[in-house]
Amino acid sequence: MTQHDPKAASLVARYEVFFTQFLDPEGKLKAELPAFARDTEQLKKMYRVMVTTRLFDKKAVALQRTGQLGTYASCLGQEAIGTALGLSMQPDDVYIPAYREYAANFLRGVPMESILLYWGGNERGMKYPAGTPSWNDFPLSVPIATHIPHAIGVAYAFKLRKQPRVVVATCGDGATSKGDFYEAVSSAKIWNLPVVFVVSNNQWAISLHSSRQTGAQTFAQKGFAGGLPSEQVDGNDVIATRFVLERALERARKGEGPSLIEAVTYRLHDHTTADDARRYRGEDEVKAAWERCPIKRLKAYLEAQKLWTTAEEEALNAEGTATAEKAAQAFIATETEAPEAIFDSLYAKLPRQYEWQREEVRAAGPKGGH
Amino acid sequence: MTQHDPKAASLVARYEVFFTQFLDPEGKLKAELPAFARDTEQLKKMYRVMVTTRLFDKKAVALQRTGQLGTYASCLGQEAIGTALGLSMQPDDVYIPAYREYAANFLRGVPMESILLYWGGNERGMKYPAGTPSWNDFPLSVPIATHIPHAIGVAYAFKLRKQPRVVVATCGDGATSKGDFYEAVSSAKIWNLPVVFVVSNNQWAISLHSSRQTGAQTFAQKGFAGGLPSEQVDGNDVIATRFVLERALERARKGEGPSLIEAVTYRLHDHTTADDARRYRGEDEVKAAWERCPIKRLKAYLEAQKLWTTAEEEALNAEGTATAEKAAQAFIATETEAPEAIFDSLYAKLPRQYEWQREEVRAAGPKGGH
Amino acid sequence: MPNLSIIEAVNLALHSEMTRDKDVVMLGEDIGKNGGVFRATVGLLEKFGEERVIDTPLAENLVAAMAIGLSTQGLKPVAEIQFSGFLYPCVDQVVNHATRYRNRTRGRLSCPMVIRAPNGGGIHAPEHHSESLETTFTQMPGLRVVAPSNPARAYGLLLAAIRDPDPVIFLEPTRNYRLFKSAVEDNGEALPLDSCFIDREGSDVTLVSWGAMMHETRLAADKLAEEGISAEVIDVASLKPLDMDTILTSVAKTGRCVIVQEAPRAYGPASEIAANIAEHGLLSLFAPIMRVSGYDTVMPLAKSEKVYIPDVERVLKEVRKVFELAPKA
Amino acid sequence: MPNLSIIEAVNLALHSEMTRDKDVVMLGEDIGKNGGVFRATVGLLEKFGEERVIDTPLAENLVAAMAIGLSTQGLKPVAEIQFSGFLYPCVDQVVNHATRYRNRTRGRLSCPMVIRAPNGGGIHAPEHHSESLETTFTQMPGLRVVAPSNPARAYGLLLAAIRDPDPVIFLEPTRNYRLFKSAVEDNGEALPLDSCFIDREGSDVTLVSWGAMMHETRLAADKLAEEGISAEVIDVASLKPLDMDTILTSVAKTGRCVIVQEAPRAYGPASEIAANIAEHGLLSLFAPIMRVSGYDTVMPLAKSEKVYIPDVERVLKEVRKVFELAPKA
Numbered sequence A, B: 001m002t003q004h005d006p007k008a009a010s011l012v013a014r015y016e017v018f019f020t021q022f023l024d025p026e027g028k029l030k031a032e033l034p035a036f037a038r039d040t041e042q043l044k045k046m047y048r049v050m051v052t053t054r055l056f057d058k059k060a061v062a063l064q065r066t067g068q069l070g071t072y073a074s075c076l077g078q079e080a081i082g083t084a085l086g087l088s089m090q091p092d093d094v095y096i097p098a099y100r101e102y103a104a105n106f107l108r109g110v111p112m113e114s115i116l117l118y119w120g121g122n123e124r125g126m127k128y129p130a131g132t133p134s135w136n137d138f139p140l141s142v143p144i145a146t147h148i149p150h151a152i153g154v155a156y157a158f159k160l161r162k163q164p165r166v167v168v169a170t171c172g173d174g175a176t177s178k179g180d181f182y183e184a185v186s187s188a189k190i191w192n193l194p195v196v197f198v199v200s201n202n203q204w205a206i207s208l209h210s211s212r213q214t215g216a217q218t219f220a221q222k223g224f225a226g227g228l229p230s231e232q233v234d235g236n237d238v239i240a241t242r243f244v245l246e247r248a249l250e251r252a253r254k255g256e257g258p259s260l261i262e263a264v265t266y267r268l269h270d271h272t273t274a275d276d277a278r279r280y281r282g283e284d285e286v287k288a289a290w291e292r293c294p295i296k297r298l299k300a301y302l303e304a305q306k307l308w309t310t311a312e313e314e315a316l317n318a319e320g321t322a323t324a325e326k327a328a329q330a331f332i333a334t335e336t337e338a339p340e341a342i343f344d345s346l347y348a349k350l351p352r353q354y355e356w357q358r359e360e361v362r363a364a365g366p367k368g369g370h
Numbered sequence C, D: 001m002p003n004l005s006i007i008e009a010v011n012l013a014l015h016s017e018m019t020r021d022k023d024v025v026m027l028g029e030d031i032g033k034n035g036g037v038f039r040a041t042v043g044l045l046e047k048f049g050e051e052r053v054i055d056t057p058l059a060e061n062l063v064a065a066m067a068i069g070l071s072t073q074g075l076k077p078v079a080e081i082q083f084s085g086f087l088y089p090c091v092d093q094v095v096n097h098a099t100r101y102r103n104r105t106r107g108r109l110s111c112p113m114v115i116r117a118p119n120g121g122g123i124h125a126p127e128h129h130s131e132s133l134e135t136t137f138t139q140m141p142g143l144r145v146v147a148p149s150n151p152a153r154a155y156g157l158l159l160a161a162i163r164d165p166d167p168v169i170f171l172e173p174t175r176n177y178r179l180f181k182s183a184v185e186d187n188g189e190a191l192p193l194d195s196c197f198i199d200r201e202g203s204d205v206t207l208v209s210w211g212a213m214m215h216e217t218r219l220a221a222d223k224l225a226e227e228g229i230s231a232e233v234i235d236v237a238s239l240k241p242l243d244m245d246t247i248l249t250s251v252a253k254t255g256r257c258v259i260v261q262e263a264p265r266a267y268g269p270a271s272e273i274a275a276n277i278a279e280h281g282l283l284s285l286f287a288p289i290m291r292v293s294g295y296d297t298v299m300p301l302a303k304s305e306k307v308y309i310p311d312v313e314r315v316l317k318e319v320r321k322v323f324e325l326a327p328k329a
Ligand SMILES: Cc1ncc(C[n+]2csc(CCOP(=O)(O)OP(=O)(O)O)c2C)c(N)n1
Pocket: A100, A142, A143, A144, A145, A171, A172, A173, A174, A175, A176, A200, A202, A204, A205, A206, A267, A271, D029, D058, D060, D082, D086
């Protein structure tokens, strides 16, 4: 750091990054729990969602390995963030995700098969069910970071209409390198918009380690570039993650403006099923990361508190496995759309100029998928 | 600021923004001067460059007002930054500017008429003279911010070749809202590149006041998003500006990496000659800004120190006016290029496919400019 | 009916539709107090307030993305980009999101939005301020691209663009913003977004153009008339979707076609029109289809822009070639 | 001579030129240890070190801009973009800077750089991974756009692209990366960047294509041969600048032309080729110029991509139309 001559240099601004954690990797409490986490049912619910999500993930990977699903991005090890997101958002809020935090999608009403359909290459997947909170959510975004600034427009619409709604936009550590991420962060506070940016720092962007992604010491501090309250949280501690999220969402809902949260986690799986992480990272690193797994730690805490029995665990596993299996069947049973469907949601009404193309496709009939 | 539970939250990082100033608006010393500024010749040189630049600017505006020059962006009030830049850079360094800091261009060997030719719509303007430091500099960049990430590539080349050269990229406050600016800032430290980013915060981006440009309290703190040593300086204090610039350049040259400097100044003129600032800002604001003018304050200091006489002032004005006049004449005397010149620097060798177009243009002959 | 310039007609359309529909919002750089660098948004801030007339930070990619976000919520954003040369930063957002949200959510989300920008050269502006961007956008599925050529069409097509349920790129003819005035009635009536306009009827040759180049094209038609050649002039107006029926009908009548564009020649809009004629109208052609265009060069700076922009002479030269190859009977 | 796949030929060209010229550097996402998502850069990091093989942060606009900066210093950067759908963020940097530095400085600065990307669909990849981007770049003055269709051309054209003193967009046929192997000699010899290749000689009809669609085009020619129709197959290879001479010579011989592209139909590359034929080769045509193309839709997800991508049947259908209108004598 630069040595400043106190006579010539005056302090103008100071920014600090804090890291919040309630449950350490062993499941030991570090501080008094927030209200929601003193409610046993809430604790069990968070645990159930994480475990069920992991069982879904296992099934999805299995489907891909057996040629029944396309490239799939696993959420293994990141279940806490999606769970905390889903539980801290209100139904009327809008979720603008990247692609990994499936637990949040599920909690907002997205059927598991919808996620499978999307990765399976069927457009039906992103038409979420009407009547659920997910109806207003944005689809999974494969193009990295470019969905984030949409949150500025959505949040501006809420403000314009004086609606007490909040937008939550998520992305990965790699996404923070794109201008799209920054342009949203830099501008959100100009209008004091109700938006919360969440960076799931899972340490890797495919093969690039987070330490090579930027010169910044933390991803949280990127929020300072927009003057946002910005902090780090242990993204594998579902309690801490939900706690800081609820705080940020409440601030936003009360009109106190945007914030940024860096949730520190770890991608336990390959980047996607098309990736082989052994090319670029060591087994030890991954083994060490398993020790910080979000499910393991909450389970340890619940058991230590005698709040969770082996029977409950078995029931949950059986139920979750069945749910995932049912979703897989529903996915497999879903037909590919009619060929001409590629024209039917292109415009509100297909311009007459393109009708002959639609007709050609309809007449040619199905070509068969892969 | 968020109240953190000390048991749950630990401090991870702290960043501070300092503002440096040696000469206050009245020209009073606030701290002991850095070495270079204890040399009277240096002080006079800085003063001469600023005054000469202002006289050039006056001439350029006059040429535009009389229909002899196209749209022109005035540097009125910002002469200190360009002067400090030009004097702190080495000949082998590379300057990647926006468009306002003409003093730096002049100090690096760009003839005044080149700047006039550019704004006059003659491509010859950006072909700087061989043999001067400017030969390796980048042209003025009208598209905002998109030139900044070029500094990453140039600085990387210096590092790869182990050359002790530094890249200086400048932009305005408005430019900091573009992803291009951020992508450069975020990545520079990954490779610890020899680059210095300079933001000339002249309070306005055409009609948008800097307070509406971003939610950030300072533009300096945007550097924290890339982990850069970042600071604010009084951009109307040529001594302070040169001081922090030389410090940053030295760090970069020694291999200690990139930095960001926000030079706080004020745009005394309309945005360009095509703009009328009275539409969006009050006269009082401008009047107050004149009190902080960089030339006025250095002159006050020099006179207080009895280092500057009325005779010297008159000589300088006469000389500067003559120089600007000579440049204007050279500009007016410079012919428009032959029509076919629009093909001659498009590719190293024009592909045969386009030769007929060049021939058509050559055959048609000059069409006359505006 | 007041006589208005094109820029005044644009301004009138914006006032008119913002009054009619409170979901219409404006956003862009310097559109508020400053009224836009070309004054297209003058008076909107005063009348509709800063919540609906949004001065954005300096980031075109953000402007496009923000418009997308606003539009998904049922608002109808009209974004201004100061010069079409600064539309390039919007490309990714437009092609990867604006044109796709409806499709990828099978109708759940949609983007009723307009991005307006002055297009083309001829005003001696600085570097990067005089480009012709049609081709950048006309190739994008799910998009509409409109380029009006006179005040009444600017008014009616802009209303249509704002009311259209899908994204529209609206390219305004920079150098003709104030070139002439003609009658514009503020009747709130939109013009169709999928049809060419027959600007002038004729029987010997079809001249096709749009936007600013319609001016030179009309002058060329005048000149040809003096020479006893009757030119039918078609204003494409909506480049995407492209109304080939009107063009093919005209070519079937005249047997000769010259297409006039300011954009660089290679892979430009004129090529699409020519290709369609070569596929569907070949048998009615008496002569090759000629294209008048800008050159395959970077848009020159002010002193040389006249070298680049096709003038009436260049239009006439190609028309004459056509009649040399296929003389009037 | 080893038999290589297209991706192996690309990798060989990179190894070969980095060995030959120490100013050649690679940059892009995951190109180092990971060897690139398609393995195009495998082995480069190990052989040439991380200073010359640069893993960049996740920002395509930065990758393009960094390549520009490197190239102005006399280095020869070869940037990889993981999928052509992610080239859109590079558009602004390419059109506003890479293609202009030489021109705007009248030769003082220049950008000898290559941006490589896999292009097109057919591998059941996720959303945004299967687009065809030719038209986005072919319209940019000062640029070269290349799209190889077999291993030997991938090798020779990539060497030429790296050695070219100006920016080149190099679009590789994703679904054919590993489709077949053929002989490639590592002789360091570049192929011309301004000429089409006559892939197969014929006399009855000219089939024009490039990149991945050359495969279906060749299969169509085989089928036509069985039917006694002799098709001349032209691999455009370099879309910009476009070698019309070779195409026009062929059409003068055959009198029939069908152009095959994967990109959406409207304003696509085929239209430029057809327009040039309509201007310079009209009199030699026996029949309309047909275009086989993707549809004017967003590229569908994996299950429906076959609906979009032209197959041999669609190529044959257009060819048959041509012979119906102009039967073989
Ligand atoms: C704009 C863009 N560039 C590149 C890619 C290819 N890609 C897919 S995921 C990914 C890494 C993303 O890393 P991060 O943001 O950390 O998210 P994570 O996958 O780790 O959750 C890349 C480079 C893409 N999908 N979009």
